[in-house]
């Protein structure tokens with residue numbers, strides 16, 4: 001557990017399509033861990049619900065509109081730059097085609113593959129993928 005460190009609450013959304021693929025994005029230059037691959041999402045702002053934050057972040061980052069999500073898990077991770085609490089959701093339906101609206105690269109990955117074909121991944125992305133594999137299709 002963290003001790004006396006501010007908590008950064010983050011909403012992360014795993015887009016899962018009907019072919020069993022999920023989406024990763026590459027963190028842009030200028031952010032901590034630039035170049036690392038992650039599940040799309042970002043910080044929850046004051047007063048937002050997890051879903052509000054997810055809807056806003058996926059609109060900003062990917063240009064898509066979501067109407068629902070399923071809670072998958074909550075994870076904590078103690079990075080040198082921040083102590084992060086990640087609220088992870090799965091999204092199976094969205095409007096629009098995901099695009100790298102912040103100049104970031106995107107990559108669809110098959111859930112049936114043990115390891116993503118892109119690297120490196122943010123450390124906290126690994127346990128999310130493990131949870132995702134336990135989901136019933």
Ligand SMILES: Nc1nc2c([nH]c(=O)n2[C@H]2C[C@H](O)[C@@H](COP(=O)(O)OP(=O)(O)OP(=O)(O)O)O2)c(=O)[nH]1
Pocket residue numbers: 008010011012031032037038039040041042043044077079082084086122123124125
């Ligand atoms: N989006 C996302 N963030 C993750 C993952 N794993 C993980 O540890 N994080 C951490 C990294 C960051 O410390 C934090 C997310 O912050 P961010 O910098 O992406 O958020 P943001 O877009 O709102 O940031 P900002 O530039 O507006 O300050 O969560 C993940 O898979 N996806």
